[in-house]
Amino acid sequence: MGDKALVTNNGRARTPAVSLLARNWAFFFLVLTLVVFSFTGKNFFAINNFQNIVHLGTTALLLACAETFVIITGGIDLSVGYVLGLSAVSASSAMQVLYAAHWSVAACILVGIGVGLVSSLACGLAAGILVSRYRVPPFIATLGTQGIAIGVTYHICGGFPVWYLPPGLTEIGNAYVLYIHPASGAWRFFSRPAGIAASRIKELVRLIPVSFILIFVFLILLWHLLKNTRFGQHTYAIGGSMDAAVRAGINTRRHLIFVYVLSAFLAGLAGIVDLFQTGTGNFTTFGAQLELFAIAAVIIGGASLMGGKGRVLASVVGVILLKVLENGLNLSGVEPFYRYIAVGLILIVAVVIDQLFPDLF
Numbered sequence: 001m002g003d004k005a006l007v008t009n010n011g012r013a014r015t016p017a018v019s020l021l022a023r024n025w026a027f028f029f030l031v032l033t034l035v036v037f038s039f040t041g042k043n044f045f046a047i048n049n050f051q052n053i054v055h056l057g058t059t060a061l062l063l064a065c066a067e068t069f070v071i072i073t074g075g076i077d078l079s080v081g082y083v084l085g086l087s088a089v090s091a092s093s094a095m096q097v098l099y100a101a102h103w104s105v106a107a108c109i110l111v112g113i114g115v116g117l118v119s120s121l122a123c124g125l126a127a128g129i130l131v132s133r134y135r136v137p138p139f140i141a142t143l144g145t146q147g148i149a150i151g152v153t154y155h156i157c158g159g160f161p162v163w164y165l166p167p168g169l170t171e172i173g174n175a176y177v178l179y180i181h182p183a184s185g186a187w188r189f190f191s192r193p194a195g196i197a198a199s200r201i202k203e204l205v206r207l208i209p210v211s212f213i214l215i216f217v218f219l220i221l222l223w224h225l226l227k228n229t230r231f232g233q234h235t236y237a238i239g240g241s242m243d244a245a246v247r248a249g250i251n252t253r254r255h256l257i258f259v260y261v262l263s264a265f266l267a268g269l270a271g272i273v274d275l276f277q278t279g280t281g282n283f284t285t286f287g288a289q290l291e292l293f294a295i296a297a298v299i300i301g302g303a304s305l306m307g308g309k310g311r312v313l314a315s316v317v318g319v320i321l322l323k324v325l326e327n328g329l330n331l332s333g334v335e336p337f338y339r340y341i342a343v344g345l346i347l348i349v350a351v352v353i354d355q356l357f358p359d360l361f
Contacts, residue, residue: 022357026300026314026350030321037328044331048206055174055209057323058277059084059270062215063294064301064315065222066266069259071298072226072239074307075131075138077260079146080267081290083120085283086149087271091116092162092281105166116275117268123149124264128257142260153283162281173276177208211273218269223312235259239307296343297322300350304358321346 021028037044063080070077095112099105123145130141179192181204186193192204226232234255237245245252275281297318303310322343329339 022353025353026317026321030317030324033324033328041328041331044328051209053323053327055211057319058211058215059274060293060319061316062266062270063290064297064319065312066263067294067298068303068310068312068315069235070263071303071305072235072307072310073256073259074239077263078142078291079123079149080263080294082146082149083123083264083267084271084290086153087116087120087268088275089153089157089162089281089283090119091272092165092275093156095165096162099166105168108166113272116272120264120268121261124261128260131260132253132256157281157283165279169276170279175210176206177210180205219312219316226312236308296347300346304354
């Protein structure tokens with residue numbers, strides 16, 4: 001390969017081009033899927049379709065960010081999907097009770113959000129204490145908090161969605177920054193222009209979901225937290241070697257508690273977002289699919305289940321890749337079970353690349 005070849009830690013030689021491709025394969029594969037689906041998927045490149053991918057993927061992005069921090073430490077959080085359900089149900093139940101007691105809509109919503117987030121934080125705190133203080137394996141600790149979250153959620157809602165909530169939730173959760181009515185030239189920020197007949201609402205052009213702004217702000221904050229702060233450095237250090245982190249003076253117990261609390265907070269926030277988007281307190285026994293999707297996205301983004309590796313923005317690429325794949329296959333008329341096969345194959349590719357190029361990420 002000449003002078004341009006690089007020698008890896010395991011003695012293998014590779015070119016810079018191979019290193020670039022291996023390090024960013026998920027991004028290149030995402031570009032490839034965009035090209036393919038532009039030919040096979042009807043209206044795939046419509047602006048509304050891309051906005052829906054981001055809007056409906058907000059909860060998945062938050063869950064993937066939650067898993068990113070935990071996986072970097074060498075752990076795993078199997079409870080995020082059910083913590084999402086607990087947050088949504090507890091928040092909606094609080095809103096329902098307060099609204100029935102004739103509290104103001106704003107007070108019902110604010111208190112409900114607080115109840116949802118506190119309930120999720122309790123799960124994260126319990127998991128963090130079990131992992132850090134009592135040395136319970138993360139798999140078992142979060143499996144236990146998953147069971148607790150399921151039981152509490154069922155007790156609250158009885159296994160049914162929570163309805164009859166304060167008005168305006170879906171208007172907030174599904175709002176857009178800009179509304180334009182091309183025929184009349186009317187436009188307005190954050191709400192539909194006045195005077196548009198109900199029969200002509202479909203003509204409105206909606207641009208930039210408010211959820212996009214929410215997730216953008218959180219992604220920037222989490223990226224900064226992981227990349228540019230002592231908290232992020234300690235997270236990588238713990239995942240790289242727990243013993244070395246302890247010898248370096250890092251309070252690993254306290255840090256792990258913070259990591260699992262952060263994971264639960266993001267899962268709880270995802271539950272609040274889901275509540276605002278659907279207008280109901282949803283709980284499903286398929287919460288495991290949500291967390292497995294999040295874990296898959298993080299691994300596709302280059303993180304390692306062994307710990308010490310991972311990036312927030314790479315996890316975002318993993319989520320977008322899986323969502324674009326799901327959306328494109330759906331628009332192309334592919335039967336649903338093939339989507340699971342595709343996700344499984346991509347996940348296997350990610351693990352194989354991590355094994356072949358362990359020093360890249």
